[in-house]
Amino acid sequence: MGNKADEFLKRLRVAFKSEAQERLTAIFSGLVKLEEQPAEDEQAVILETIFREAHSLKGAARAVNMTEVEAICQAVESVFAALKRKEMAPSAVLLDTIQRSMEVIRNVLAATGDEQTCTNEPSFESIISDLNCLRGPGAEPRLDSPAKLAEADIRLTPKLSLQPEKSDRAGGTEVPSSPPRQNPSHKAEVTPSPTPLKDKPVLFDTVRIATAKLDSLFLQAQEMLALKLTARQRAADLLESSSLLEVWKKESIKKIPELQAVLNHGHLQAFENRLKKLVKLAAQDHRTLSGMVDHLLEDMKKVLLLPFSSLLETFPMMVRELSRNQGKEVELVVKGGEIELDRRILEEMKDPFIHLIRNAIDHGIEKPEVREQNGKTRRGVIQVNVSQLEGNRVEVVIADDGAGIDPARVGEAAVSRGTLSEKEAGRLSESEMLALIFQSEVSTSQIITNLSGRGLGLAIVRERVEKLGGSISIVNKPQQGSAFRILLPVTLATFRGILVRCGERLFILPTASVDRVLRISRNEVVTMENKETIGLNGQRLALVRLDDVLELRGAREEGQKADYLLVLVLASAEKRIAFSVDEVVNEQEVLIKNLGKQLLRVRNVAGATVLGTGSVVLVLNVADLVKSAVHLTPGAARETLAEGDAEAGKGSILVVEDSITSRTLLKNILESVGYTIKVAVDGVDAYTLLKTEKIDLVVSDVEMPRMNGFDLTARIRSDKRLAEMPVVLVTGLESREDRERGIDVGANAYIVKSSFDQSNLLEVIRRLI
Numbered sequence: 001m002g003n004k005a006d007e008f009l010k011r012l013r014v015a016f017k018s019e020a021q022e023r024l025t026a027i028f029s030g031l032v033k034l035e036e037q038p039a040e041d042e043q044a045v046i047l048e049t050i051f052r053e054a055h056s057l058k059g060a061a062r063a064v065n066m067t068e069v070e071a072i073c074q075a076v077e078s079v080f081a082a083l084k085r086k087e088m089a090p091s092a093v094l095l096d097t098i099q100r101s102m103e104v105i106r107n108v109l110a111a112t113g114d115e116q117t118c119t120n121e122p123s124f125e126s127i128i129s130d131l132n133c134l135r136g137p138g139a140e141p142r143l144d145s146p147a148k149l150a151e152a153d154i155r156l157t158p159k160l161s162l163q164p165e166k167s168d169r170a171g172g173t174e175v176p177s178s179p180p181r182q183n184p185s186h187k188a189e190v191t192p193s194p195t196p197l198k199d200k201p202v203l204f205d206t207v208r209i210a211t212a213k214l215d216s217l218f219l220q221a222q223e224m225l226a227l228k229l230t231a232r233q234r235a236a237d238l239l240e241s242s243s244l245l246e247v248w249k250k251e252s253i254k255k256i257p258e259l260q261a262v263l264n265h266g267h268l269q270a271f272e273n274r275l276k277k278l279v280k281l282a283a284q285d286h287r288t289l290s291g292m293v294d295h296l297l298e299d300m301k302k303v304l305l306l307p308f309s310s311l312l313e314t315f316p317m318m319v320r321e322l323s324r325n326q327g328k329e330v331e332l333v334v335k336g337g338e339i340e341l342d343r344r345i346l347e348e349m350k351d352p353f354i355h356l357i358r359n360a361i362d363h364g365i366e367k368p369e370v371r372e373q374n375g376k377t378r379r380g381v382i383q384v385n386v387s388q389l390e391g392n393r394v395e396v397v398i399a400d401d402g403a404g405i406d407p408a409r410v411g412e413a414a415v416s417r418g419t420l421s422e423k424e425a426g427r428l429s430e431s432e433m434l435a436l437i438f439q440s441e442v443s444t445s446q447i448i449t450n451l452s453g454r455g456l457g458l459a460i461v462r463e464r465v466e467k468l469g470g471s472i473s474i475v476n477k478p479q480q481g482s483a484f485r486i487l488l489p490v491t492l493a494t495f496r497g498i499l500v501r502c503g504e505r506l507f508i509l510p511t512a513s514v515d516r517v518l519r520i521s522r523n524e525v526v527t528m529e530n531k532e533t534i535g536l537n538g539q540r541l542a543l544v545r546l547d548d549v550l551e552l553r554g555a556r557e558e559g560q561k562a563d564y565l566l567v568l569v570l571a572s573a574e575k576r577i578a579f580s581v582d583e584v585v586n587e588q589e590v591l592i593k594n595l596g597k598q599l600l601r602v603r604n605v606a607g608a609t610v611l612g613t614g615s616v617v618l619v620l621n622v623a624d625l626v627k628s629a630v631h632l633t634p635g636a637a638r639e640t641l642a643e644g645d646a647e648a649g650k651g652s653i654l655v656v657e658d659s660i661t662s663r664t665l666l667k668n669i670l671e672s673v674g675y676t677i678k679v680a681v682d683g684v685d686a687y688t689l690l691k692t693e694k695i696d697l698v699v700s701d702v703e704m705p706r707m708n709g710f711d712l713t714a715r716i717r718s719d720k721r722l723a724e725m726p727v728v729l730v731t732g733l734e735s736r737e738d739r740e741r742g743i744d745v746g747a748n749a750y751i752v753k754s755s756f757d758q759s760n761l762l763e764v765i766r767r768l769i
Contacts, residue, residue: 009064016064023057024049025313027102032316034090036331040589043090051080057105067709068124071110072101073133094134099317101127155177174482186437200239210345216304221300225591226610228286228293233612235282242275276478303490304344308396309337309385311346315357319382322361327369330361334541336386341394342491345468349488352461356398356484358381359458364402364482366721375399375481392490393512399483406698407433408659414439431762434474438462466623468492469510469606471572497590497609497619500568501583506617508590513622515569517584522563533579534567541569543578544629550604550620572626580626592619602758604628608661616664651769652676654693656686656712658698662753665700666730669758670765683707687715690722696769699761702731702742717746724769730761 030050037047039062058073070381076098083089102129136306144467178323251270253260316332323330365380372378385397411425414436425433438458465472470488489495489512496511518536525532532543567578592607606621657663667677678693680686684705689695709729726748731738734752742750749764 012064013066016060016066019060020057020069020105023053023060023660024106025550026053027057028099028317029313029399031099031102031318035092035095038098040557044084047080047083051077051084054080056528066108069105071132072105075128076101078489079131080135087609089134097130097134098128101131119628126742128334129375170428218300218304221296222494222591224293224296225589228486228614229588229610229612231282231286231612235279235286238275238279241270242279245272245275279490291537297494301342304342306343306346306493307337307342308346308394309334310337311350311353312337312384315354317356317382319357319361321360323365326361328361328365328367331379331381332357332384333381333535334384334386336388339386339388339394340490341488345490345491347490348464348468349486352464353384353396353398355458355461357384357480360398360400360402360482364400364404365590366403389487390491392495394488396486396488396491397483398486399481401481404478404480404482405434405437405474406478407476408436413532417463424537434476436472439470466572469495469512471623492593494589498568498587499585499611499617500546500581501585502545502550502552503583505552505672506615507546507550507583508613508617508619509568509570510606510619510622511587513570513572515571518567518569518578520567522565525565536569536576539578541578542629543567543580544632546579546581546625549579549625549628549632549670570622572623575626575630577626577629579629588620593661600704602665605665608664616660618668620663621721651696651765652678652694653765654678654680654686654689654695654698654700656683656704656709657696658682658701658704662701670699673762675765683709683712683715686712690716692724695725697726697728697765699730699765702729702733702738710741713742713747714745728761728764728768 027050030046030053033046034043054073055077058070058077061067061069061073079088079094079098083090088094104124109766155472167575276384311336315334319332347723360382365382366376368378371380380400380402381398382398385395385399387395387397388431389395390431407430411428411433414420415422415425420436428436438461462472465486465488469489469492470486472484472486474482474484497508498514498517500509501508501704518534520534524534525766527533528539534543535539535541565580565586566582567580568584569576569578590609592609594607595602595605604621604624606619608616608618610616655663655666655677657666658681663681664680667679671677678689678695680689683700684706686698686700690698698712700709700712707715709731713727715728716725716727727746728751729747729750730751730753731742731743732753739750748768751761751764
């Protein structure tokens with residue numbers, strides 16, 4: 001039974017850690033508010049809140065036998081009891097001591113494993129002594145130290161009993177041992193009974209569930225969207241078939257009137273009636289399934305939504321510590337904290353938000369004496385404003401009233417780092433100069449500190465924001481402050497996407513990033529500085545073809561010679577560029593899937609989705625597209641296309657990959673430059689195809705069922721007919737041993753998916769074929 005008791009205690013301590021973190025956060029937040037010297041009524045509420053949190057934390061620590069934490073909480077509770085009775089007043093020393101005691105508890109929780117914490121006892125005695133001294137020399141002695149608590153025979157609540165359970169030999173059942181007796185002279189804390197009473201069911205308003213389980217459940221719910229799209233497609237197919245049959249009947253009767261009697265009689269009429277009924281049933285099923293899936297997804301989204309304030313709970317204490325360390329006075333003001341976002345977005349954005357606030361303290365907010373000289377208040381203000389926008393978007397603005405950003409210094413930093421030349425810097429506008437701070441290694445800080453100065457942070461912030469499908473921009477007023485405006489989706493679940501076609505290939509563009517869709521006359525296209533542009537609201541926007549940016553070979557069709565162009569204006573990081581496509585198919589709901597750990601970063605591609613037809617379509621990364629379009633040399637794309645078409649189109653490549661997403665991606669990349677592609681799902685399938693098909697080169701994954709890529713390569717090299725065939729291994733295995741094994745079995749090239757770049761793959765293939 002000892003093992004069961006240990007396991008039970010382990011589970012309890014996991015739950016305790018979670019609860020303790022929440023209570024510590026509430027206490028830290030309350031301490032920061034007390035430092036702001038609130039009104040008497042508000043101060044009383046804060047004191048009561050901290051007192052209750054410390055009291056509850058003490059009881060929870062006692063339940064899991066963590067006497068050190070219990071002792072500290074006992075001392076803190078005594079201090080706040082005295083504060084409530086107005087026997088003492090909050091002071092800087094008092095609040096600092098309370099904060100240190102909470103930090104000790106936080107460190108204990110971070111270090112505690114299955115066993116009791118091994119933190120040195122003197123540190124507990126020291127902090128408890130400091131807490132007791134706060135109450136003054138006349139304070140009553142308390143049983144505050146861990147040693148005294150352990151020796152004391154007084155318990156306000158029963159301690160968790162982990163003794164082996166006694167066996168009821170007569171009935172064969174186990175009866176739990178009796179709880180410790182209560183001291184009648186003390187009030188006992190009410191604890192819920194582990195066994196519900198008869199006729200009185202125990203109801204739970206909330207339960208704790210591991211986030212991993214919620215994520216798994218949500219992913220399964222998301223997969224239902226594919227069924228909804230498939231049902232819609234099937235209903236549309238049936239309707240189209242019914243319409244085609246009706247058209248065929250009319251055309252046939254026009255040509256041969258005598259057929260009318262035949263077509264309206266017998267089996268054909270019965271088939272037509274049956275088809276019409278199926279059309280109605282399919283449409284009805286689609287509506288029913290669509291409603292169920294929509295409600296399920298909406299409910300699951302709500303489960304994963306958390307208020308923005310949950311992310312900022314620890315920020316006031318962070319601002320307090322950082323500003324004190326730099327000799328500054330800073331106040332953090334949060335508005336709109338009740339607005340909810342996807343928990344996964346909040347987790348991804350925690351570090352970027354921390355960096356922006358640290359930057360504001362380090363770079364923006366001046367020291368108190370400098371602020372007074374400039375006619376400002378001694379205390380600087382950092383505001384975090386969260387607001388809900390239309391279209392499933394949220395705006396987060398992080399602003400400070402500090403010195404602002406000097407565009408000239410940003411330009412100088414960019415020139416010194418080699419990001420651009422002095423001549424290029426001289427041509428930039430102020431807003432373009434400010435945008436350089438998002439470039440890697442561009443920093444206006446003259447020294448490197450533990451907070452900033454390396455020029456990496458803002459580049460990482462923008463990368464994280466764009467990865468989530470958002471955007472970031474900056475508003476700057478010298479000597480008045482700066483503000484970072486971040487747009488984020490509310491959820492990472494599903495989104496609206498526009499399905500477009502270039503040649504025979506389909507792509508999805510997120511609707512939120514599409515400023516507008518236009519149909520313009522070819523005569524409206526004006527060439528300026530060797531670049532095609534169109535006019536929109538009094539501005540000239542660069543015009544590029546989407547297939548040029550994606551480097552798609554052979555994607556042009558006769559429609560490009562038409563008198564009109566279909567154009568989508570895409571916006572990212574305050575840049576707007578017009579992309580022309582061959583067709584805007586429709587707008588639909590999209591469930592994006594990533595390309596797997598092996599393909600973490602593919603330029604211009606955010607992920608993939610499955611259409612109702614079953615086709616796999618790439619979802620494009622708008623931020624990458626805009627960057628690629630900006631750096632697209634005028635005319636170079638068309639020349640490259642022509643050269644690529646001349647070189648490609650003569651080779652046949654076999655893609656061997658068990659992942660349908662990776663297989664589709666590789667197939668699209670290679671087909672876009674004109675190669676003929678065959679696919680296989682593993683080594684056995686590939687070797688069978690090689691015996692019957694004319695193949696010029698093999699691109700293969702390594703980890704596959706039945707026969708892996710190493711064995712396939714070895715089999716090819718041992719076959720006299722195939723021995724000279726080039727083999728390129730594209731795999732997630734990146735150790736030196738795996739690379740050497742790939743070369744040993746005869747691979748001509750070994751490309752690691754984690755650093756995958758399509759241009760590298762294409763260059764390797766061109767050299768081998």
